[in-house]
Amino acid sequence: MIPELKRLLPKMQQCELFHFFSLEELVQLFNNITVEIDRIPKGKLYAQRGKPLESLMVLLEGELSADMLNIEGQVLKVENLKAPSPVAAGLLFASQNFLPVQLTALHPSTIVKIPKESLLFLAGQEPRILDKLLSDAGNKIHFLAEKLKFLQINTIEKKLCTYIWEQKNLQNSNTIELPYTIQTLSELFGIPRPSLSRSLGLLVDEGIITREGKEIKIVEIEKLFERCLLE
């Protein structure tokens, strides 16, 4: 194994996909496959939108800006990706396996590229990698399908009340555990995080719910239901 990859393996271990493994096991896993290492200087455009995805890109050092171009060529920020993090992993195995964003290094960055075939090989050898690849994809599908649903609800309050109502039914209890952080929940609803926090605060102030961290207790169930119906 080249020393550079060996140096990076502890960072690879911090990725959820590989955190089950000891460093020794990782050395063994990566001895069986060939990877490429890309170093990207600060400010450099690393990959353009539409680039075919043939490898799992794992950002191990630095930070990337993921941007879209609108039809007039203006750059629209999608998100910043901080190491360690896989990039566009969900699309790697899609038939239309194109990078949906362009990637620019905000800081000097290092990406290890694991070819698709090598990843399939690893997943065949290691059920935990297989399970993680499938559960990551499943979670992404769930998130996007929910996001589509909540886009159709117009107000923040109604989104939030409907979400709490559905969790009540799924968790079969008037005290629910939010499955997401407020940050992720605001991405799900497609709204700014402070707006969601404010809306949650208002429901607490009105005595409809109480909240402790991720735990929400429904106090006034009929009022909650009314808010779900409000136009």
Added chain:
Amino acid sequence: MIPELKRLLPKMQQCELFHFFSLEELVQLFNNITVEIDRIPKGKLYAQRGKPLESLMVLLEGELSADMLNIEGQVLKVENLKAPSPVAAGLLFASQNFLPVQLTALHPSTIVKIPKESLLFLAGQEPRILDKLLSDAGNKIHFLAEKLKFLQINTIEKKLCTYIWEQKNLQNSNTIELPYTIQTLSELFGIPRPSLSRSLGLLVDEGIITREGKEIKIVEIEKLFERCLLE
């Protein structure tokens, strides 16, 4: 192997997940795992929304109605599922692995349930199953992400022109192959299929594109671009 499963294997073979295999190979694969077979009489509610998904349900005979309940308890049809077809496969490995719809038999139906662990076992044994599970999930992610994007475009014409424009860039040619059928494309845009056909026809009538089946040739590229910008 019980005779009932043996009888169903030719239908299993028609599913994309298993169509790589000969019947003999399928007998061997299914001899190594335990499955359940459910028979559902016509009209019966088979599964309620929110049911935890512990197995891959493969509908091998009959037809199911997949419905949502809105918050007031009204039934909203999502789709009809015709055999042979897996059911909610993309969510099986999600952390929030709940059935997002309720399932009712429109005709007498048969479902074979392959436990999640057995499916992981098969995927570990057979790279083609693994690859198919991941590519199905990747395709679903791609479709949902695109759908979210096109929801933000207001008119059918603008959706369609933007789609053609993006495919031109991705396929790097003024003659593009639509990656989807008109039916699927209309689902992507969230519009009725006849409306999409009409809009396509208008672009042809105006001489902006020509179309032969799935092949679209851009004739008036500047006019196409203008339509992408139209408010």
